[in-house]
Amino acid sequence: MSTWTETAGFEAPPDGDAFLSVRDLRVRFSTEDGTVHAVDGISFDLARGRTLGIVGESGSGKSVTGLSVLGLHDPRTTEVTGRVLLDGQEVIGAREKTLERLRGDTVAMVFQDSLTALSPYHTVGEQIAEPYRKHKGASRREARRRAIEMLDRVGIPNPRLRVDDHPHQFSGGMRQRAMIAMALVCDPDLLIADEPTTALDVTVQAQILDLLKDLQQEFGSAIVLITHDLGVVAETADDVLVMYAGRVVERGPAAEVLRSPRHPYTRGLLGSVPRLDGDVEEDLVPIPGFPPNLLDPPTGCAFHPRCAFVGEVGGTRCVDERPTPPAGRGAACHLTADRRRVLFAEQTDEQAAEQAAEQTEPRPR
Amino acid sequence: MLRFLMRRTLGAVVILLIISACTFFLFYAIPRDPALLHCGKTCDPESLEIIRRNLGLDKPLTEQYWAYMAGIFTGRDFAVGPCPAPCFGYSFASNEPVWGTILDRLPTTVSLALGGAVVFLLLGLGAGMLAAWRRGGFVDKFLSSVSLVLSSLQIYFVGPLAIALLVYQLDLFRQPEYVPITSSPVDWFAGLLIPWVVLSLIFTAQYTRMSRSTLIEQLGEDHVRAARAKGLSGRTVFFRYAWRGSLIPIVTIFGIDLGALFGGAMVTEFTFTLPGLGRLAVDSVLDTDLPMLMGVMLFAATMIVLFNILVDAVYALIDPRVRLS
Numbered sequence: 001m002s003t004w005t006e007t008a009g010f011e012a013p014p015d016g017d018a019f020l021s022v023r024d025l026r027v028r029f030s031t032e033d034g035t036v037h038a039v040d041g042i043s044f045d046l047a048r049g050r051t052l053g054i055v056g057e058s059g060s061g062k063s064v065t066g067l068s069v070l071g072l073h074d075p076r077t078t079e080v081t082g083r084v085l086l087d088g089q090e091v092i093g094a095r096e097k098t099l100e101r102l103r104g105d106t107v108a109m110v111f112q113d114s115l116t117a118l119s120p121y122h123t124v125g126e127q128i129a130e131p132y133r134k135h136k137g138a139s140r141r142e143a144r145r146r147a148i149e150m151l152d153r154v155g156i157p158n159p160r161l162r163v164d165d166h167p168h169q170f171s172g173g174m175r176q177r178a179m180i181a182m183a184l185v186c187d188p189d190l191l192i193a194d195e196p197t198t199a200l201d202v203t204v205q206a207q208i209l210d211l212l213k214d215l216q217q218e219f220g221s222a223i224v225l226i227t228h229d230l231g232v233v234a235e236t237a238d239d240v241l242v243m244y245a246g247r248v249v250e251r252g253p254a255a256e257v258l259r260s261p262r263h264p265y266t267r268g269l270l271g272s273v274p275r276l277d278g279d280v281e282e283d284l285v286p287i288p289g290f291p292p293n294l295l296d297p298p299t300g301c302a303f304h305p306r307c308a309f310v311g312e313v314g315g316t317r318c319v320d321e322r323p324t325p326p327a328g329r330g331a332a333c334h335l336t337a338d339r340r341r342v343l344f345a346e347q348t349d350e351q352a353a354e355q356a357a358e359q360t361e362p363r364p365r
Numbered sequence: 366m367l368r369f370l371m372r373r374t375l376g377a378v379v380i381l382l383i384i385s386a387c388t389f390f391l392f393y394a395i396p397r398d399p400a401l402l403h404c405g406k407t408c409d410p411e412s413l414e415i416i417r418r419n420l421g422l423d424k425p426l427t428e429q430y431w432a433y434m435a436g437i438f439t440g441r442d443f444a445v446g447p448c449p450a451p452c453f454g455y456s457f458a459s460n461e462p463v464w465g466t467i468l469d470r471l472p473t474t475v476s477l478a479l480g481g482a483v484v485f486l487l488l489g490l491g492a493g494m495l496a497a498w499r500r501g502g503f504v505d506k507f508l509s510s511v512s513l514v515l516s517s518l519q520i521y522f523v524g525p526l527a528i529a530l531l532v533y534q535l536d537l538f539r540q541p542e543y544v545p546i547t548s549s550p551v552d553w554f555a556g557l558l559i560p561w562v563v564l565s566l567i568f569t570a571q572y573t574r575m576s577r578s579t580l581i582e583q584l585g586e587d588h589v590r591a592a593r594a595k596g597l598s599g600r601t602v603f604f605r606y607a608w609r610g611s612l613i614p615i616v617t618i619f620g621i622d623l624g625a626l627f628g629g630a631m632v633t634e635f636t637f638t639l640p641g642l643g644r645l646a647v648d649s650v651l652d653t654d655l656p657m658l659m660g661v662m663l664f665a666a667t668m669i670v671l672f673n674i675l676v677d678a679v680y681a682l683i684d685p686r687v688r689l690s
Contacts, residue, residue: 076501096599102596103596104594105596109591109594116586117591118591119609120610120684120685120686121685130592131597134597135596179591
């Protein structure tokens with residue numbers, strides 16, 4: 001591999017070609033215990049027809065980022081700053097009427113838990129037809145026809161009959177399909193899928209991801225895929241953004257990030273996921289420590305309390321100074337890219353040696 | 366649906382049997398002899414014995430209970446006259462048939478309950494919705510404080526105050542009285558206006574707080590957020606999604622409250638001297654009037670049980686996940 005080149009500091013003006021441009025987005029919730037810095041200055045661009053995966057543990061701010069794009073935060077408890085440009089339209093601070101026009105039409109959202117995200121009181125058909133009537137001015141009849149068409153497109157058998165069912169009469173996989181149908185009914189240019197497959201079993205998960213890919217090819221929509229599942233990212237995303245404590249720690253093309261992570265955190269994430277093509281005997285390496293408390297996030301680099309390489313950086317830089325977030329392919333780390341490459345390689349050798357030693361010695365009983 | 370009704374009716378019968386037995390046997394724990402009261406000042410052992418026999422008090426307790434319960438379905442014959450089913454006996458105090466007296470008093474109680482329910486539902490749910498819509502704002506805080514004050518009031522305090530102020534001082538309202546709606550709807554309305562409002566005060570406060578809190582809870586539901594993500598307006602989401610879900614706890618409490626009110630609003634009826642079932646119940650205890658007490662208790666219990674079954678049926682209308690089987 002050639003030397004890692006990294007571009008730092010996302011100060012570029014919003015990209016004219018991008019459909020979605022986010023700049024220095026910050027989201028703070030005021031709670032009884034204090035202020036939660038859920039998203040702490042993130043920036044990214046997304047073009048039509050592309051899929052961006054946002055990866056991180058729960059509480060890393062990925063879902064909050066998704067909701068910000070739709071302007072769905074309650075202004076009474078949430079402070080949102082920065083810029084979110086949706087097809088040139090500023091979302092942050094926009095009037096509610098403007099947002100209502102965008103939501104469901106230009107940008108739609110698929111939620112994680114279809115059981116709670118669909119209303120138990122209305123039929124699946126009503127819920128799919130509703131945004132179509134609102135945004136396209138369709139009649140009740142047209143909207144119903146459209147709902148049946150959408151159910152058919154997402155692969156619900158007997159859509160003519162199932163359109164009048166209530167969500168609880170659907171299986172989990174079917175409900176998720178219905179929710180995708182609901183999100184896509186107005187052909188949105190941008191789809192935000194928040195853990196769309198987390199609640200589903202693996203076979204259904206694959207079907208749903210294929211469905212999203214097919215629909216994207218058909219409509220040329222942009223997709224933001226929010227997930228903690230690196231397998232899902234490998235499967236679907238073009239680019240990936242790794243978030244930690246509300247900040248971007250690494251970004252780049254999905255295949256590259258997964259193959260050769262550059263941030264110790266991303267590396268840790270990959271080490272804690274079993275690989276199908278890996279050695280069965282190879283131990284999973286969990287990231288030590290706990291996710292940060294966002295009421296009182298660590299100073300400097302938010303990952304420093306859990307990072308194995310803090311000692312490699314001179315002085316207390318990791319504790320005092322916040323690393324620059326990457327602009328292109330790269331990671332937010334005080335170590336130079338080359339130094340990290342060397343350290344990662346050493347760590348891999350050590351782990352391999354340890355495992356080899358364990359395999360030869362009898363395991364302690 | 367049929368199975369649901371059958372199962373619930375069976376349960377209701379069991380509950381009513383338990384209540385009837387408790388009332389009946391507890392009555393004899395009262396250290397007063399109804400026959401002695403009936404006998405009056407010129408009582409001698411002989412006439413006491415006759416009265417005792419006439420009232421059926423000479424038989425063993427279980428036999429009396431059985432005769433009473435059987436009479437409800439088959440009717441009975443008493444010394445004072447025949448008593449066709451449903452026979453709850455004759456009052457010890459007035460010698461009037463119990464069932465006839467209950468039917469006499471029922472229109473007052475029903476008028477009071479229904480009128481009051483309309484007032485507290487409209488005001489309570491309205492104020493609750495307004496507070497939830499403006500949650501955290503001035504209107505919310507104002508309504509929450511008002512409802513807190515209201516819920517700490519007492520009817521026997523507010524009632525006389527209202528009469529003194531609105532009737533005697535300002536001469537705005539009619540002195541509370543019950544006029545049957547069939548004889549004069551206007552007088553019926555005017556006579557019950559103050560009792561309705563006073564009865565509703567505490568309920569209004571309760572319903573305001575309950576509908577506010579359930580609405581706010583519903584507004585935080587995932588499906589409400591998902592509805593907003595579809596681009597529906599705040600108002601549509603509020604009424605079509607959040608409000609619908611908030612109805613379930615409200616319907617539950619409302620069923621219990623209305624059932625209880627149909628059994629008589631004792632304090633309100635006493636405060637405004639309205640001849641309803643609540644007054645009848647209190648009087649029958651004070652008069653040691655077993656048949657009347659049994660009659661009123663069973664009637665009130667039946668109302669509560671009935672409204673509870675009704676509530677469960679309404680659930681199925683509100684929430685399609687509930688199936689009555």
